[in-house]
Amino acid sequence: MATYEPQSPAILQSPPLDITVPYDAAWVKDKVILITGGASGFGAGFVRHWAKHGATVVIGDVNVQKGDALCREINKEVAGNNKVHFVHCDVTDWQSQVNLFKAAVKLSPHGGIDCCVANAGIAGPDVMQKGSNLDAAEPPPPAFKIIDVNLTGVLYTTHLACFWLPKNPGSSPSSIDSKPSSSSPRDRHLLLLGSMASLAPIAIQPQYCAAKHAVLGLFRSLRATSSLQGIRINLLCPYFIDTPMVTTPARLALAGGGLGKPEDVVEAATRFVSDSRILGRALVIGPKMHVRQTRTGEWELDTPGAPGSIETAVFEPYVDDWEDQEAWNRNFVRLLNGVQAARGWVGWAQDVGKAILNGFGLVR
Template identity: 55%
Template sequence: MAKDHNNVVEMVRQSPPVDTTEPYDPAWVAGKTIIITGGASGFGAGFAKKWALNGANVFVADVNREKGKELVEEMRKESGSEHHHFVYCDVTNWQSQVDLFRTAIKLSPHGGIDAVVANAGITDVGSTVDDPKGLDVKEPPEPVFKTIDVNIIGVLYTTHLAMFWLPRNDKSTKPSPSKLPPGPYTRDRHILLIGSIASLCPIPHQIQYGTSKHAVLGLFRSLRSSSFIHGVRVNLLCPYFIDTPIIPAAGRLLLAGGAMGKPEDVVDAGTRLMADSRIAGRALAIGPKVMIDDEWQLVPQNTKGGKEVAVWEAYADDFVEVDAFTRRFVGMLNSVERTRGWIGWAIDVAKAALYPLGLLK
């Protein structure tokens, strides 16, 4: 059969599908210099600690000086390395990000940057787009789009600077889909974008957040098909609601009866993408750990042929089956809620009430 030179699937330049059951070695991050924006807390802090323990040189960038410095001190003690640094950075400020990258180049043990994680992000802050308040005023108030500034403009600044500096690391290597494992001390050119399940599915009343995370998905899908020109691999994480203190009591009440993902599964998925330099142009969604069959139907534990998963590929075949992932993922979550029933709902409501009192962590 003659090759179709206009095949957009091939033009995307993805590596083969990610087998999340295949083992990988976190130590493959050893020697890499990695910048993490919003790295002082949440997923960013989880990535930073994990990668520092496995030999990476980590730059934690954040607006929270106290948390950032405390985290880096902890990383230095636990890893035994002084090559971890906190750099104050307001991602919405271009010069602040420029200074971050220049500092990383200056302090990097090998004088270059191997990977950048555009992790800084916030939930809906500022004007509520769908709130009808203020209809009796003559002039509409100017909206506050802080979430857009952080989650879109900040991410674009980070990506722009990453695309400038990563190819200039003369010790880095271009991504290869070789079946051979990367091994330790493999230089890299990698941008890891942090989206959300809101990149794929709408969340009511989270207009700015949903818009911004759809934008991150659009950035990923566009960038992965052109970044290969400069030898830069681009990957994406799309976490579902993850069981962390960032979810307020109201959010927990909304989710009561369902299930949430675990932070360690997000860190593991991010570490796989960061460590395995063969993976390019792939997106991983992280949700609750469940046992499913080949049709994404929930099955009891230890079911023959079933597999326990918390990480799925999203948009793996999006040029072929655009909505297949979303349909299957939402169907699986609905099955979780039905299985947990009223008991699961009651437990989640109790937890939501106890969280503001500091009785649960």
């Protein structure tokens, strides 16, 4: 079992993960997990794996046929009281998500939700740069379905999770000092699904890229404050994964490279869901490769079996971002801190006075 020691008492998130340290998938036993978009793709892989290890899973998906069939299949295979349930849900519809969360609470054996996985997402032809007849007197608004599902839907899920997770009976505020226990699995966990498009541009998918960049921003903001509600938040950023979501044109564009495997995404997600000590971390999942880490912390390809070489598909971005931001950010923050230090307490008092007067409308 890994040991998790905070690098600073002021940082309410886990230190960098050692992905070579094994975890126990059995830690998901008896957890109640709500997942959006779990009827297909690696979302269905999450559902199968977690149900196999004893979790109760509630799937919210717009595809009734696939979702219902998946639940029936899994429930025939798993033993015990844990079940997989399907609830029709359109993540772009607020009331539909409200109904999903309320249904999950009713279906929960203990009346609460341990983990919410904001997994629902779509890709496809993007209309952003393909306008027509926009010079008409009243051109119709564009269909931004990709934004609606991949961002607005995630925001709805997050908003509801922040309400329901702290109400989980028997759960305690999440902490890096907590210990996974099969006898006391109550949790408060929100797992967001980003993408490599959260970290790098996807030229022909501006909506998808914008939405996934936004999910990264949501994650980085919430992990600084979610501990106030005792909620732990983590993020998955899959590369192109070998699922039906990767279209034929995309596969042609990626020819000669490598696709990630769904089972590696499932493994990374299960590490987050099962180990309640992991707070505020992100993992990127790509094709499996043999690599070694240099003294500067960079990864490079290596010969299989060479000293220091490991085979992995999982890497952690933003490992030390509370200490070492990107170069431009770090420089700009240093300048801002320098201004604050130069102004000192006198500058602080002046700003406080102006803020109070501004509140009374006396200064602008």
